[in-house]
Amino acid sequence: MRLYIDPKEGKPIYRQIIDQIKYLIAAGRLQPGDELPTIRGLAEELLINPNTVARAYREMEQAGILATRHGAGTFVSKTASPMAYEERRRILKERVRLLLSESYHLGFELDEIQNLVREIYEEEHIQTRE
Amino acid sequence: MTDFIAPDAVINVRKLSRKYWRKEALNTVSITVTPGVVYGLVGENGAGKTTLLKHIIGRLRARSGRVRVFGLDPIKNPVAVLSRLGYLSEDRDIPGWMRVGEAMRYTRAFYAGWDESYAVSLRERFELDERAKIKTLSRGEKAKCGLLLALSYRPALLVLDEPSSGLDPSARRDILEAIVRTVADEGRTVLFSSHLLDEVERVADVVALMHQGKVVFEESLESIKARHVRLLVSCAEVDTVIPNLPGLLQVIGGGRERTLVCEGELESLQTSAISCGLKVLDISRPSLEEVFLARIAPTNKKERAS
Numbered sequence: 001m002r003l004y005i006d007p008k009e010g011k012p013i014y015r016q017i018i019d020q021i022k023y024l025i026a027a028g029r030l031q032p033g034d035e036l037p038t039i040r041g042l043a044e045e046l047l048i049n050p051n052t053v054a055r056a057y058r059e060m061e062q063a064g065i066l067a068t069r070h071g072a073g074t075f076v077s078k079t080a081s082p083m084a085y086e087e088r089r090r091i092l093k094e095r096v097r098l099l100l101s102e103s104y105h106l107g108f109e110l111d112e113i114q115n116l117v118r119e120i121y122e123e124e125h126i127q128t129r130e
Numbered sequence: 131m132t133d134f135i136a137p138d139a140v141i142n143v144r145k146l147s148r149k150y151w152r153k154e155a156l157n158t159v160s161i162t163v164t165p166g167v168v169y170g171l172v173g174e175n176g177a178g179k180t181t182l183l184k185h186i187i188g189r190l191r192a193r194s195g196r197v198r199v200f201g202l203d204p205i206k207n208p209v210a211v212l213s214r215l216g217y218l219s220e221d222r223d224i225p226g227w228m229r230v231g232e233a234m235r236y237t238r239a240f241y242a243g244w245d246e247s248y249a250v251s252l253r254e255r256f257e258l259d260e261r262a263k264i265k266t267l268s269r270g271e272k273a274k275c276g277l278l279l280a281l282s283y284r285p286a287l288l289v290l291d292e293p294s295s296g297l298d299p300s301a302r303r304d305i306l307e308a309i310v311r312t313v314a315d316e317g318r319t320v321l322f323s324s325h326l327l328d329e330v331e332r333v334a335d336v337v338a339l340m341h342q343g344k345v346v347f348e349e350s351l352e353s354i355k356a357r358h359v360r361l362l363v364s365c366a367e368v369d370t371v372i373p374n375l376p377g378l379l380q381v382i383g384g385g386r387e388r389t390l391v392c393e394g395e396l397e398s399l400q401t402s403a404i405s406c407g408l409k410v411l412d413i414s415r416p417s418l419e420e421v422f423l424a425r426i427a428p429t430n431k432k433e434r435a436s
Binding site: 011 | 168303306307310311313314327328329331332333334335352355360414415416417418419420
């Protein structure tokens with residue numbers, strides 16, 4: 001697990017941790033049952049206040065994303081996946097928004113974009129089936 | 131700032147004032163540092179940070195006001211205070227003729243709590259040669275050596291004056307790591323001054339902003355962020371003058387799009403911006419650096435080119 005903290009971003013650091021861990025779960029790079037670093041370990045690695053890591057973990061526990069087993073550590077919750085759909089959708093939405101603004105500046109209309117998406121999807125699909 | 135004395139405060143400074151010639155170095159400064167927090171002291175050069183720290187470690191006597199560390203006056207009880215306090219000064223004053231090993235043995239003699247195996251492990255981690263003379267060390271190595279001496283008796287309070295100033299990224303990393311490790315050990319407290327605001331934002335729980343000898347605010351980092359808002363707005367014309375919105379601290383940038391750093395409730399700021407004919411493109415929280423710059427801008431609401 002590799003997280004990147006940018007204190008200049010303005011978004012509180014505990015929020016950055018939560019968003020990135022959610023993303024890693026949504027992307028399947030963290031699986032249910034995977035163990036997370038200790039609070040102290042992550043704080044030292046990211047050079048941030050341990051209280052900040054503790055807060056991020058606590059909020060994710062309350063949301064059912066992480067589960068702490070006393071003495072054993074903190075794990076990705078087994079029930080984390082129902083959350084993941086909304087999260088995946090949110091991430092995709094952000095990407096689509098970027099795609100649309102880029103398309104606008106390049107002078108493409110919606111139907112052209114849709115055609116292009118379909119075209120590429122089919123190409124990729126054929127490739128993976130081969 | 132109240133005159134409230136927190137009973138368990140590690141550091142308690144009340145209405146401390148100090149004049150150098152006619153210049154007011156400290157003007158009725160009050161701060162409270164509670165156990166287990168990382169307390170960041172920020173401000174421009176000459177804001178009074180070092181003068182305040184010197185009072186806390188007992189190098190300066192309070193002429194007006196009160197300073198208590200662990201509930202004690204550091205001038206009257208230097209041994210009781212200093213034995214539990216680790217200090218890294220801005221100029222890391224270790225005698226240049228000493229070797230690293232000698233500086234360690236010399237410091238050890240003063241502190242009953244000196245932990246030799248911890249000291250050696252720090253020396254190894256910092257890659258310091260015990261035979262090297264202090265004066266031959268690089269800036270970063272000198273800072274690491276000073277930090278080693280300040281940490282090796284596991285003080286309950288670590289005071290660092292501009293610890294990262296002028297250091298390369300690797301030495302800065304070691305300093306930050308030491309702060310994180312110190313506070314991860316239960317009950318230990320860190321007070322550090324810095325003008326590197328992204329470092330303060332990384333590690334501080336509480337931040338005090340000093341400006342011209344005064345404490346502008348002393349607050350948890352979280353509430354500082356919650357209290358300030360960054361609005362990206364679009365104006366009708368390039369030369370539109372941003373109206374005097376309630377809570378507006380600073381306008382950054384020119385042209386049609388400007389960034390407004392404001393203080394207040396997110397919704398009401400948004401509403402008042404819209405009612406002034408501005409189009410709000412984005413709402414976010416400012417970084418500590420943006421809050422800092424907005425707060426100490428020579429005159430409030432001053433325009434700043436980005």
